[in-house]
Amino acid sequence: MGLSPQAIENRLERILLRVQKPGRYVGGELNQVVKPWDKSRTHVALIFPDLYDLGLPNLGLAILYDGLNRRDDVLAERAYSPWLDMETLMREAQIPLYSLESKHAIADFDIIGITLPYETLYTNALNILDLAGIPLYTSERGQEHPLIIAGGQSTYNPEPMSPFFDAFVIGEGEEVIHDIVDIYQDWKDSGGSRQALHEQLAHIPGVYVPSLYQVSYLDDGRIASITAQDDSIPMPVVKRVLPILPPPVTRFLVPSVDVVHNRVSVEIMRGCTRGCRFCHAGMVNRPVRERPVAEIVQAIETALECTGHEEIALLSLSSSDYTHISELVRAVNEKFAGRHLEISLPSLRIESFSIDIMDQLKSVRPSGGFTLAPEAASERMRQIINKPISHQQIMDTSRAVFEHGWNSLKLYFMIGHPSETMEDVQAIIDLCHEIMKEGKKIVGKKVKVSVGIGTFIPKAHTPFQWVSCDSVDQVRQKLSLLKQGLHHPNLKMTWNQPEDSLLEAWLARGDRRLADVIYRAWKKGAKFDAWQEQYRFPLWMGAFTETGLDPTFYSHRTRDLDEILPWDHISSAVQKNFLAKDYGWSLEGRSRLDCREQCYACGIVPTFTELRLQTAGADWKCP
Amino acid sequence: MPYRIRLTYTKNGPIRYSGHLDLYRIWERAIRRSHLPIAFSRGFHPQVRISMACALPLGFTSQCELIDLWFVEPVSLDGVQVALALVLPPGLEILQTQAVDEHAPPSQTQVRSSLYQVTLLDPLDFTWLDGQVKQLLACPEIRRVWREKPYDLRPYIEDLECLSEDDQGLPRLSMRLSAREGATGRPEEVIDALGADATQARVDRIALFLA
Numbered sequence: 001m002g003l004s005p006q007a008i009e010n011r012l013e014r015i016l017l018r019v020q021k022p023g024r025y026v027g028g029e030l031n032q033v034v035k036p037w038d039k040s041r042t043h044v045a046l047i048f049p050d051l052y053d054l055g056l057p058n059l060g061l062a063i064l065y066d067g068l069n070r071r072d073d074v075l076a077e078r079a080y081s082p083w084l085d086m087e088t089l090m091r092e093a094q095i096p097l098y099s100l101e102s103k104h105a106i107a108d109f110d111i112i113g114i115t116l117p118y119e120t121l122y123t124n125a126l127n128i129l130d131l132a133g134i135p136l137y138t139s140e141r142g143q144e145h146p147l148i149i150a151g152g153q154s155t156y157n158p159e160p161m162s163p164f165f166d167a168f169v170i171g172e173g174e175e176v177i178h179d180i181v182d183i184y185q186d187w188k189d190s191g192g193s194r195q196a197l198h199e200q201l202a203h204i205p206g207v208y209v210p211s212l213y214q215v216s217y218l219d220d221g222r223i224a225s226i227t228a229q230d231d232s233i234p235m236p237v238v239k240r241v242l243p244i245l246p247p248p249v250t251r252f253l254v255p256s257v258d259v260v261h262n263r264v265s266v267e268i269m270r271g272c273t274r275g276c277r278f279c280h281a282g283m284v285n286r287p288v289r290e291r292p293v294a295e296i297v298q299a300i301e302t303a304l305e306c307t308g309h310e311e312i313a314l315l316s317l318s319s320s321d322y323t324h325i326s327e328l329v330r331a332v333n334e335k336f337a338g339r340h341l342e343i344s345l346p347s348l349r350i351e352s353f354s355i356d357i358m359d360q361l362k363s364v365r366p367s368g369g370f371t372l373a374p375e376a377a378s379e380r381m382r383q384i385i386n387k388p389i390s391h392q393q394i395m396d397t398s399r400a401v402f403e404h405g406w407n408s409l410k411l412y413f414m415i416g417h418p419s420e421t422m423e424d425v426q427a428i429i430d431l432c433h434e435i436m437k438e439g440k441k442i443v444g445k446k447v448k449v450s451v452g453i454g455t456f457i458p459k460a461h462t463p464f465q466w467v468s469c470d471s472v473d474q475v476r477q478k479l480s481l482l483k484q485g486l487h488h489p490n491l492k493m494t495w496n497q498p499e500d501s502l503l504e505a506w507l508a509r510g511d512r513r514l515a516d517v518i519y520r521a522w523k524k525g526a527k528f529d530a531w532q533e534q535y536r537f538p539l540w541m542g543a544f545t546e547t548g549l550d551p552t553f554y555s556h557r558t559r560d561l562d563e564i565l566p567w568d569h570i571s572s573a574v575q576k577n578f579l580a581k582d583y584g585w586s587l588e589g590r591s592r593l594d595c596r597e598q599c600y601a602c603g604i605v606p607t608f609t610e611l612r613l614q615t616a617g618a619d620w621k622c623p
Numbered sequence: 624m625p626y627r628i629r630l631t632y633t634k635n636g637p638i639r640y641s642g643h644l645d646l647y648r649i650w651e652r653a654i655r656r657s658h659l660p661i662a663f664s665r666g667f668h669p670q671v672r673i674s675m676a677c678a679l680p681l682g683f684t685s686q687c688e689l690i691d692l693w694f695v696e697p698v699s700l701d702g703v704q705v706a707l708a709l710v711l712p713p714g715l716e717i718l719q720t721q722a723v724d725e726h727a728p729p730s731q732t733q734v735r736s737s738l739y740q741v742t743l744l745d746p747l748d749f750t751w752l753d754g755q756v757k758q759l760l761a762c763p764e765i766r767r768v769w770r771e772k773p774y775d776l777r778p779y780i781e782d783l784e785c786l787s788e789d790d791q792g793l794p795r796l797s798m799r800l801s802a803r804e805g806a807t808g809r810p811e812e813v814i815d816a817l818g819a820d821a822t823q824a825r826v827d828r829i830a831l832f833l834a
Contacts, residue, residue, distance in 0.1 A: 017682045028714065
């Protein structure tokens with residue numbers, strides 16, 4: 001047993017007034033669920049390994065918190081990473097990481113679920129375990145320690161974090177979390193060994209238990225083989241998906257301090273049929289499933305009743321592709337106009353229809369300005385990345401944005417796409433100027449075009465999983481060209497330093513050996529790597545040097561198509577040969593249109609044939 | 624049936640770590656949940672019309688906070704109290720409701736002083752602390768610096784005394800400090816001037832005195 005909740009509270013009272021924003025560390029929010037500890041059979045801690053301000057609005061954890069707390073036999077509570085000032089004082093006062101609801105030490109929970117939505121949270125995840133007083137390596141944990149599991153989008157390549165977690169959830173968590181709890185409960189009653197628990201967990205569809213797989217390497221560092229412990233262990237581990245989206249969460253926690261998104265979030269659709277080749281989310285979240293308009297409107301209504309929020313976000317990867325978008329916007333307008341609400345509808349396509357939608361939302365105040373994401377500025381480049389929008393279409397849409405009364409427009413591009421040349425980068429500059437000039441004609445001198453520049457990072461399970469990143473020098477040259485070219489009073493460019501994206505580049509396609517680099521970087525003090533001012537590049541380079549691994553092996557190397565990739569035993573159900581073919585098409589500049597219209601046989605339908613039988617024919621947007 | 628109502632409410636528990644601006648949002652959302660006919664300000668970004676008196680420093684609890692609410696139609700005192708009680712977050716509890724003339728000055732300008740009860744978390748000798756209190760009160764002026772500005776704390780202390788220890792043997796103080804605009808006495812400044820650690824104290828506001 002760790003420190004008692006009372007002892008933790010007493011110690012906390014003495015440090016809270018010495019940290020910034022103590023409201024992050026106290027819980028007590030409206031709609032938090034507090035259950036009697038002793039009457040709950042299984043205690044689950046759900047952890048977002050970054051600051052409360054970012055973690056609280058996370059929809060994935062909100063779904064699990066709601067789902068688990070609906071069970072009578074389960075109690076689920078939350079924790080987040082303490083900021084540096086708080087961590088120092090907690091360590092000084094010997095306060096272990098605790099849950100916000102009941103202030104129990106995290107080590108006293110049965111199951112600890114950490115979400116890993118992106119790679120730059122990895123060192124924070126280690127820090128979470130350390131603050132909880134739990135051994136970092138699975139191999140060092142005994143019968144008395146909680147089960148440590150992870151989920152979230154970055155677990156599609158779990159390998160760099162594999163020695164630290166007992167199990168990873170691959171795919172959607174709504175159902176599998178209950179399977180894990182059930183197995184855990186039976187195992188606990190049986191008094192079995194941890195190894196036995198691992199084997200039982202491995203049989204749950206969508207659960208990957210890394211300790212049951214062995215990886216061997218060739219002399220050149222590539223993988224020779226990935227094998228399962230025995231034939232009963234699944235190979236590959238296929239992701240979990242829900243046949244139909246369940247009713248959305250409506251009882252959101254309402255924070256008592258300001259956080260990044262103070263809003264009700266309703267996912268209107270999951271998955272995307274567009275197939276942009278750089279897009280991890282678009283590949284791994286298939287098939288597309290939509291929620292009915294009535295269900296969405298009802299969920300907003302209930303959530304507003306429960307929270308009193310003044311902002312609503314309708315989330316999806318591509319709002320314009322939601323079949324009933326017009327009907328939804330009309331219904332939202334009718335129902336919520338005059339209530340002083342803001343609605344955000346991100347990810348609208350570049351077409352005039354998007355402007356009609358935003359226009360309609362004006363009566364409920366659309367939040368923010370207008371954002372268009374061409375991702376690349378030359379038509380050639382857009383064919384390669386499979387975002388085939390014509391120049392004409394971009395210009396027409398931009399013009400329409402200005403004509404409909406917006407003075408500012410935000411454009412988003414990536415540099416570093418495969419086979420990108422300086423001409424393609426110049427095209428970004430030219431396009432921005434052309435749009436800005438059109439804007440000037442329509443709205444005058446006050447026109448503002450913001451240009452966000454991201455750096456492309458190849459991700460596992462995408463058609464670009466084999467390609468090399470641009471070198472730091474290449475990125476620097478491209479950025480410097482952009483900075484010169486976009487220097488203009490009506491243009492505003494934002495970008496990241498070339499080194500900033502390297503960490504993500506190494507980890508996104510890393511293998512198991514990177515775990516040692518992560519561990520050493522953490523030991524040297526790496527944490528909050530997602531925070532630009534906290535990310536310390538030299539320290540990571542030092543960690544690589546100590547292990548003798550070459551970072552460029554992970555980031556700046558083109559893989560052969562027949563190379564065994566570190567995540568080959570994890571399946572998103574989109575087949576490797578489909579990805580390879582799509583990569584080939586990209587090299588030929590061939591694009592694939594929306595797969596709602598024509599099936600390109602990515603592998604989803606045959607993998608989940610039985611699951612699809614549980615749905616009505618049109619529920620999946622696969623033809 | 625009034626259009627403007629003043630509520631006296633508590634701020635206890637974890638919500639004491641929410642600052643003044645956060646508290647404004649907390650009230651705004653509670654009012655939205657209550658469906659009471661609250662008035663909105665005019666302008667491009669209408670805000671609910673509420674006004675709070677005398678910001679409570681972060682971490683302090685209170686048994687006497689004041690908030691005024693404006694409505695677009697007459698409401699009953701009981702109706703408001705009941706509707707809000709159902710939707711307020713833990714820690715905020717309405718103790719009293721009172722009708723206020725719509726055009727009366729804001730309570731912020733009416734507050735003259737605040738009464739605080741302070742519990743020090745570290746045991747201290749009662750006689751020593753009592754001596755410190757008497758010594759401090761005897762000073763004609765107490766020169767201090769707050770946010771880089773020098774000032775005299777003494778005129779802000781209207782009353783200060785040592786109370787008997789609480790049931791866990793912790794030392795307690797009672798202090799009535801000026802709370803006029805531009806002349807606010809801060810309990811943490813008094814604690815510090817007494818030679819105790821202001822971060823190791825529990826401060827409860829127990830009364831506001833209005834003109």
